[in-house]
Amino acid sequence: MLGVMNSIRLDKRDLILSKGSAVMTRRGYHGTGVLEIVQAAGIPKGSFYHYFASKEDFALQALAFIYRPRLTRYAQALNDPALSPRARILGYYRDLLAHFARQETPQYHCFIGSLSFEMSEMLPAIGAEVAAIQQASVDILRDCLEQAQAAGELPADEDCGNLATFISDAWQGVLARLKVGRNLQPLEAFVTRLERLLQA
Structure with missing residues (x-):
């Protein structure tokens, strides 16, 4: 069960990284906020801070x-x-x-x-x-x-x-x-x- 949970956590983290980095590439670091990142990944804003301390x-x-x-x-x-x-x-x-x-x-x-x-x-x-x-x-x-x-x-x-x-x-x-x-x-x-x- 622990292995399954770790896989789920990694998959969500990878999703945020993949979708968020695409947005940041287009809009730049300053032009991209946490809101744009989570919207691109389709996740709640609180989930972002579960994986990342900051932008x-x-x-x-x-x-x-x-x-x-x-x-x-x-x-x-x-x-x-x-x-x-x-x-x-x-x-x-x-x-x-x-x-x-x-x-x-x-x-x-x-x-x-x-x-x-x-x-x-x-x-x-x-x-x-x-x-x-x-x-x-x-x-x-x-x-x-x-x-x-x-x-x-x-x-x-x-x-x-x-x-x-x-x-x-x-x-x-x-x-x-x-x-x-x-x-x-x-x-x-x-x-x-x-x-x-x-x-x-």
Whole structure:
């Protein structure tokens, strides 16, 4: 019975995180109140405070809820033993390009981007969590680049940490342009340049 109750509690918490983070992505941190979050989740307002101490606590938990699984999938893709390290990286970003190309109007809504631009300075805990997630992504990419280097797919003198940071930052810029311009040209240019970067 305890296991069933824990499952119910987790399911409701996940529902609030999922629906509430979607609202906060569209409206921003300041534009989203607890009322909007609970209305999106279809729950009483009191239920919110059963799971979250505050709106800031909700935002912190939402960051982990959304991005920890994404980091896991990223790590899995960049550690696929069936592909060479270079092929893993290029395949991952080509798949993302294909994902956006299938959309009738390419668009991207970024929860971490919305929070980092709006709240990183005002709420240091959010800034720290955003930085930790971004660094984890860079570390995953760096590890794969180092494997590519060891396999002779990158020059022996390449600084893999610097290259991983550059690629990750460039990708964030591409996503920002996609959000504004809603066309694939920046993504296509990114993939083309990435192919040239990852050459021995």
